[in-house]
Amino acid sequence: MTNWLSSFFRLEQNNSSIRTELVAGLTTFLAMAYITVVNPSILSQAGMDFGAVFVATCVAAALGSIIMGMYANYPIALAPGMGQNAFFAFGICIGMNTSWQVALGAVFVSGVLFIIISVLPIREWLINSIPKSLKLGMAAGIGLFLAIIALTGGGLVVDNPATLVSLGKIATPGPILMMLGFVIIVALTARKIAGAVVIGILAVTAIAWLSGITEFKGVLSAPPPASALLELDIAGALNMSMLTIILTLLLIDVFDTAGTLVGVATRANMLDKDGKLPRLNKALLADSGATAAGALLGTSSTTSYVESAAGVEAGGRTGLSAVVTGLLFLLCLFISPLAQSIPAFATAAALLFVACLMIRSIADLDWNDVTESAPAVVGALSMPLSYSIADGIGIGFISYALIKLFAGKANECPAAVYVIAIIFALKFSVL
Numbered sequence: 001m002t003n004w005l006s007s008f009f010r011l012e013q014n015n016s017s018i019r020t021e022l023v024a025g026l027t028t029f030l031a032m033a034y035i036t037v038v039n040p041s042i043l044s045q046a047g048m049d050f051g052a053v054f055v056a057t058c059v060a061a062a063l064g065s066i067i068m069g070m071y072a073n074y075p076i077a078l079a080p081g082m083g084q085n086a087f088f089a090f091g092i093c094i095g096m097n098t099s100w101q102v103a104l105g106a107v108f109v110s111g112v113l114f115i116i117i118s119v120l121p122i123r124e125w126l127i128n129s130i131p132k133s134l135k136l137g138m139a140a141g142i143g144l145f146l147a148i149i150a151l152t153g154g155g156l157v158v159d160n161p162a163t164l165v166s167l168g169k170i171a172t173p174g175p176i177l178m179m180l181g182f183v184i185i186v187a188l189t190a191r192k193i194a195g196a197v198v199i200g201i202l203a204v205t206a207i208a209w210l211s212g213i214t215e216f217k218g219v220l221s222a223p224p225p226a227s228a229l230l231e232l233d234i235a236g237a238l239n240m241s242m243l244t245i246i247l248t249l250l251l252i253d254v255f256d257t258a259g260t261l262v263g264v265a266t267r268a269n270m271l272d273k274d275g276k277l278p279r280l281n282k283a284l285l286a287d288s289g290a291t292a293a294g295a296l297l298g299t300s301s302t303t304s305y306v307e308s309a310a311g312v313e314a315g316g317r318t319g320l321s322a323v324v325t326g327l328l329f330l331l332c333l334f335i336s337p338l339a340q341s342i343p344a345f346a347t348a349a350a351l352l353f354v355a356c357l358m359i360r361s362i363a364d365l366d367w368n369d370v371t372e373s374a375p376a377v378v379g380a381l382s383m384p385l386s387y388s389i390a391d392g393i394g395i396g397f398i399s400y401a402l403i404k405l406f407a408g409k410a411n412e413c414p415a416a417v418y419v420i421a422i423i424f425a426l427k428f429s430v431l
Contacts, residue, residue: 005320009073014317021075024316025324027197028077031307031347031354032325033339034153035061035079036332042085043300046093046100051224054336056080056298058329059226064290064302065326069319072282075312076264077325078290081303084252088300092245104228104295105237110249111292111301117254118284126258128276129416134396135262135271136361137376141383141392142263142306143358146351148384154178154348173213174345177204181349189353197314197350204346218337228298251427253301255390257287259383260304267358268312306389309354371407375400394424 005011005018040053057080064078092103130138151157155174160166168175181204188196208214237246261284265277272278287304294302311321332339362380365373379396383389401421404413 009069009318009320011318011320016315016317016320018320020315021318021320022324023195023198024075024311024314024321025077026328027195027201027314027350028075028305028308028311028316028321028325029328030198030201030342031310031350032061032077032079032305033332033342034344034347035082036329036336037340038082039080039085039299042089043100046089046103048100048298049224049227052226052228052298055223055226055333056228056294058223058333060290060294060297060299060302062326062329063293063297064286065322065329067289068283068286068304069322069326071319072279072286073319074261074265074270074279074283074286075268075316075318075321076261076283076304076308077311077322078287078302078304079329080294080299081253081256081301081305084249084256084301084303085299087248087252096245098242098245099233099236101231101233102236102242103300104232104298105234106242106246107249107301108232108234108292108295109237110246110253111288111290111295113246113250114253114288114291115285118281118288126416126420128280129414130258130262131372131400131414131417133365133372133376134379134400134417135266136364137380137396138259138393139263139266140359140362140376141380141396142259142309142389143355143361144380144384145387145389145392146306146309146358147355148387150178150348150350150352150355153351154345173208173211174343177208177213177343178345178348178352180204180207181346182352185349185353186356195314197310197353200353201342201346201350204349205342208343208346209341214341214343217341219335221334221337223333223336226298230296231298232295248427249301251423252388252390253288253291253303255393256388257284257304259389259393260306260308261287263306263358264304264309264312266361267309268317270317307351307354309358310350313354313357371400371403371409371412375403394420394427397421398424 039057040050043053044050061079092098155168157165158168181200185196185200209216290302367373378399379392382395383392398421401418
C-alpha cells in the first residue's frame with residue numbers, strides 16, 4: 001500500500017511523504033470543519049432541513065476532495081462555498097422568493113455549464129494566460145481574504161456601521177485564545193516542528209474545553225437522514241427569470257475556483273517553468289463536477305477552498321492530502337459532535353498564520369513597473385474588502401487591462417485578460 005500510494009500520487013517527485021500528506025490533510029480538514037455547521041445554519045434559513053444539509057455538506061466535501069486528489073493530484077479540498085451559500089439563501093431563496101428546490105436546480109445547471117466550459121479549452125486558456133503579476137496578486141489577495149476571515153472569526157475585528165470594521169473586545173477569551181494559538185503556531189514553525197498548525201489548533205481547543213469556554217459536545221452520533229437528496233427542481237430553474245441567477249452562480253464559481261487554484265498552487269510551488277498550472281483541466285473538471293454533484297446531494301455550490309492553503313503550509317504537495325481531508329469529511333458524518341466542538345477562534349489562529357505566509361507573495365512583484373504592480377495590489381486589496389475572491393479578481397483584471405491600454409502598453413496585455421475584463425465589466429454593470 002505504501003509503495004502504491006507513493007507511486008500513484010508521485011510523492012517522491014513532489015518531495016513529500018505519506019506522513020506529511022496525512023498531517024496536511026488533517027490540517028486542511030481542521031481549518032474547514034466549520035463548514036459542516038455553518039453551511040446548514042445558512043441554508044436552513046432558506047427553508048431547508050438542517051440535518052439534511054449537514055449530510056449533503058459532508059458528502060459533497062468528501063466527494064469533491066477525493067475526486068480532486070485522485071483525478072487531478074492537487075492538494076486542494078472542496079466543500080460548499082461561503083458566499084455562494086449566502087447568495088443561495090438570501091439572494092435567491094429569500095430575496096427572489098424562490099423555492100430552495102428551484103435554487104438547487106439553478107446550482108446544478110450552472111455546474112453543468114461549468115463542466116462544459118472546463119471540457120473545452122476556453123477556461124484553461126483563460127487561466128494560463130493570466131500574467132504573473134496578477135497571479136502573485138491573487139495569492140496575496142487570498143491571504144488578505146483569509147486574514148479578514150480569521151480576524152472576524154476570532155473576534156479580533158468586528159463590524160461597525162460607522163467605520164465598516166473596528167477592533168473587537170480583545171480582553172475576552174476568544175481573541176486571547178486566538179492570538180495564543182497564532183503565537184504557538186508561529187513559534188513551533190520557527191523551531192521547525194512538524195505539524196505546528198495542528199498542534200496550535202488542538203492546544204487552543206483543549207484549553208477552551210478544559211476552561212469551559214467551549215462546550216465539548218461528545219464524539220459520536222448517528223448521521224441524520226439525507227432528505228434533500230435529488231430534491232432539486234431543474235425544470236423550474238430553466239425558466240428565463242432564472243437566467244441571470246445561473247450566470248451569476250457560474251461566474252462566481254469559475255473565478256473563485258481560478259483564484260483559489262492559482263493562489264494555493266503558487267504557494268505550493270506547483271507552477272511549471274512557464275508559470276502555468278499542471279493538470280489544470282483535470283482540476284477544473286473535478287471542481288465543476290463537484291458543483292453539479294453537490295446540487296444533487298442537496299447543497300449550494302461546491303468549490304475549491306482557500307483553507308487548503310493551511311494544508312499546503314503543513315507540507316501537502318499532492319492529492320493524497322485532499323483524499324485524507326475527504327475521508328475525514330465522511331468520518332465527520334459520525335463524529336459531528338466532535339467537529340462542532342472545535343471553536344472558531346482555534347481555526348482562526350491557523351488561518352491567520354496561513355494568511356501571513358500567503359501575503360508575502362506580493363514581494364515578488366516587479367515594483368519597478370507600476371503597470372504590473374498597481375493592478376495586482378488593487379486586486380489583492382479588493383478581495384477582502386469586497387469579501388469576494390471573484391470580485392477582487394474582476395477588479396484586478398479590469399485595472400490591468402485599462403492601465404496597460406492607457407499607458408501605451410496594450411500589446412503587453414494578453415487577449416485573455418481583455419476578455420476576462422470585459423466579462424467582469426458586464427457582470428458589475430448588468431448582473
